[in-house]
Amino acid sequence: MIPYGRQEITQADIDAVIAVLQSDFLTQGPTVPQFEQAIADYCGVRHAVAMNSATSALHVACLALGLGAGDVLWTSPISFVASANCALYCGASVDFVDIDPLTYNLSVPALAEKLAQAEKVGRLPKIVVPVHLCGQSCDMAAIHQLAQQYGFKVIEDASHAIGGRYRDLPVGNCAYSDITVFSFHPVKIITTAEGGMAVTNQPALAERMALLRSHGITRDPAWMTHEPDGPWYYQQIALGFNYRMTDVQAALGLSQLSRLDEYVTERQAKAAYYNQALAELPIVLPWQHPDTYSAFHLYVIRLQLDQIRVSHRQVFEALRACGVGVNLHYIPIYSQPYYQQQGIAGAADYPQAELFYQCAITLPLYPNLSREQQEQVVVAIRDSVLA
């Protein structure tokens, strides 16, 4: 089966990991700060805080921005559940904004309309989490403008988007947000096996996230309630977690980061091949906003169901049956049983998310996907869609 996504591990990656395994520090050593600095430099952002996953990074990002009981976080329903779960971890509630029919990102007009309504009933969100679906940035300037107008904070869920650009600057520069979060899960653009990173230009947020990632414990006398008792001394000043990335993971991340631009270029080229090879079929290809350069984590097509005789499910099953490991990103989060139990509004409120779910399919796309494999995917799609 050709998977929809796969990591590439080189000998340089393996050597980098072995070097750390043979060093004094497997964790809490020098490699994590090196990886953080390298990501900050790449993104053009001041601070980076490495974590054991993007899920952890989203959680502490919400806490650092003060999200708690009685607050509301808004995000896109077409995302991985982690984009919404972070609010529930903090005792806050979640609401969703319908997606844009072209980019499948959170719709800015829908956001503006929902904000106007929410203001009337005094239920504005504290945080909005735009998700850069497939690696294509949301319209951050417009979201930033609404954030100024309505006074909410912005966390970019850029789990798909490291290496992508918005208005010619790297995703993660936080010019239009408070915090940006990346994932380094193996299916994403670069990997640390498990891992994530939160980046920000605000020193207070970076300090708070670093504190919460490691038990809420500090060794900095400036933060203590009194002078240290001695050289052994530390204080716990908040309830934190163990969300630390290891140095072994950071070594892999650093090595992978050196190939990030190459990976995105390859993903763009493979996406361009699909675009051309699938152009004549009754499917909608991924539309790209001129302000964006996508990292192309995912290549998502939509079937034009009114023009074909087979169902979405039949096409999906036919592709899997001939060895094409297609997937569906994503099932609308509000439809998950856990969210339904929370009394979250369902399908009727999100017509675009529903339409998307009824016809979307994710095709295989990753750096080592060969031309022959892509041809196999194209033939399988043609055969299943025209059946």
Ligand SMILES: *Cc1c(COP(=O)(O)O)cnc(C)c1O
């Ligand atoms: C993968 C992903 C996450 C979670 O990342 P982990 O590093 O696996 O915790 C969050 N949001 C989105 C949009 C993702 O795709």
